[in-house]
Amino acid sequence: MKINIFQKGFNYSQDGTGNRLIYHLQGCNMHCPWCANPEGMLIKGTLMVNNELLMDSICPFGAIGNKQVDRSRCELCPTRECVVLHRNQGIRLSFEETGTDLIIEEIQRSSVLFYDGGGVTFTGGEPTLQFNGLKTLLEEIKLLNIHTAVETNGSHPKLAELFPFIDLLIMDFKHYDNEMCARLTGVGNLVIKENIARALAVHKNVVIRIPVIKGFNDTETDIRSFAAFFRQHPTGNAAFEFLPYHEYGRAKWLQCGMPYTMKDAFVGAETIVLYETIFKENNLSIVHS
Numbered sequence: 001m002k003i004n005i006f007q008k009g010f011n012y013s014q015d016g017t018g019n020r021l022i023y024h025l026q027g028c029n030m031h032c033p034w035c036a037n038p039e040g041m042l043i044k045g046t047l048m049v050n051n052e053l054l055m056d057s058i059c060p061f062g063a064i065g066n067k068q069v070d071r072s073r074c075e076l077c078p079t080r081e082c083v084v085l086h087r088n089q090g091i092r093l094s095f096e097e098t099g100t101d102l103i104i105e106e107i108q109r110s111s112v113l114f115y116d117g118g119g120v121t122f123t124g125g126e127p128t129l130q131f132n133g134l135k136t137l138l139e140e141i142k143l144l145n146i147h148t149a150v151e152t153n154g155s156h157p158k159l160a161e162l163f164p165f166i167d168l169l170i171m172d173f174k175h176y177d178n179e180m181c182a183r184l185t186g187v188g189n190l191v192i193k194e195n196i197a198r199a200l201a202v203h204k205n206v207v208i209r210i211p212v213i214k215g216f217n218d219t220e221t222d223i224r225s226f227a228a229f230f231r232q233h234p235t236g237n238a239a240f241e242f243l244p245y246h247e248y249g250r251a252k253w254l255q256c257g258m259p260y261t262m263k264d265a266f267v268g269a270e271t272i273v274l275y276e277t278i279f280k281e282n283n284l285s286i287v288h289s
């Protein structure tokens with residue numbers, strides 16, 4: 001079985017405990033305009049371009065000229081010679097296809113580095129878009145007695161099937177309101193809420209992450225509405241983390257040929273403090289990574 005991965009590497013205590021091998025799986029069903037990994041959005045991948053290093057000669061169909069790429073012509077390209085035959089720094093496909101057996105071998109070789117409670121994390125994009133491959137990997141990793149974590153937007157209807165193989169479940173919750181969530185991310189939150197409720201009921205270790213975006217979910221009314229939702233469910237197995245808006249991915253949007261539309265979206269430290277204060281008032285545990 002094949003898995004498409006757009007980024008991998010070690011990270012300490014950011015997407016799970018200890019030193020972890022992180023795999024970013026290609027494809028996402030949401031299109032959050034603040035995404036830090038826009039190259040991971042399209043399931044078919046995207047061309048990442050460094051215009052200064054582009055060479056006209058690597059495209060036999062004339063889609064590259066004057067250090068620019070005509071992406072409309074690339075959509076119809078049958079061969080992608082620019083990235084298949086001509087490996088170069090000017091242009092590359094966002095992901096690489098890898099067999100699950102090779103990934104397992106890599107994880108086994110790396111296991112000596114999983115110290116301080118470390119292990120393997122699958123994130124994205126949205127890792128559940130490659131559901132069958134992800135499930136296969138999780139099942140095999142658990143047989144190796146290696147700690148597993150998955151970071152997900154929670155929108156896959158079969159997410160609960162993965163729970164037995166996930167030691168740490170990290171779920172993003174963009175907005176409590178279905179219409180607002182759909183308007184900005186392209187996906188409503190009805191299935192997400194169902195999956196969060198199920199995780200809080202049956203999973204042993206859940207972290208809920210809320211990205212805090214000015215004009216989207218940063219008011220006191222927003223915060224209390226989030227807290228009200230979680231008060232309806234058992235939360236003894238859960239912790240909550242608030243991630244203030246940042247622009248770390250802005251340059252990559254341009255490399256992907258996509259406009260970066262976010263403006264005036266930063267929130268102040270006082271907004272995060274208010275989130276933490278209100279959640280603590282509601283007996284909801286806070287975590288920082």
